[in-house]
Amino acid sequence: MRLEINGWASKITFSATHIIPMHSKCGRLHGHDYAINASIEGEIGPDGVIMDFISVKEFLRSVASELDHRVLIPAKDKRVKVSKDYVEYLIGDKKLSIPRSDCIMLDIYVASAETLAEFVLKRMLDKVKFPKNVKRIEIGVDEGRGQGAWTGQDL
Numbered sequence: 001m002r003l004e005i006n007g008w009a010s011k012i013t014f015s016a017t018h019i020i021p022m023h024s025k026c027g028r029l030h031g032h033d034y035a036i037n038a039s040i041e042g043e044i045g046p047d048g049v050i051m052d053f054i055s056v057k058e059f060l061r062s063v064a065s066e067l068d069h070r071v072l073i074p075a076k077d078k079r080v081k082v083s084k085d086y087v088e089y090l091i092g093d094k095k096l097s098i099p100r101s102d103c104i105m106l107d108i109y110v111a112s113a114e115t116l117a118e119f120v121l122k123r124m125l126d127k128v129k130f131p132k133n134v135k136r137i138e139i140g141v142d143e144g145r146g147q148g149a150w151t152g153q154d155l
């Protein structure tokens with residue numbers, strides 16, 4: 001049995017700016033409306049449900065609000081330099097200098113839908129307690145409607 005949370009319908013969305021270094025079109029600073037989706041697989045419990053998914057939705061909304069209206073900075077990229085007030089991102093002959101307060105530093109090496117999905121999954125496995133009947137969690141991050149990346153882990 002599978003429980004699905006659609007980020008668009010559940011308003012688990014955020015708007016953010018990113019750049020994919022050296023990519024032809026996505027190598028320019030630009031933004032998307034993103035949604036975070038989730039899928040929870042497991043056995044139905046004696047109460048007739050896999051789990052109460054309100055806590056999962058609340059958790060995902062808190063992650064979305066953390067990322068909302070920020071520039072997504074991949075902190076693991078060696079071209080990223082952080083000073084007190086600014087984040088500098090040196091990509092080829094481009095130098096981006098962005099106020100630190102407009103950025104969110106993420107423990108990823110490139111800010112793609114794929115790595116954002118991995119980031120949300122990892123965070124969720126750290127913070128949300130799942131009942132024993134839950135066997136697998138998947139997270140999908142959509143970059144605009146109808147296109148996204150999914151990742152998952154068996155529990």
Ligand SMILES: [Zn+2]
Pocket residue numbers: 018026030031032143
């Ligand atoms: Zn993009």
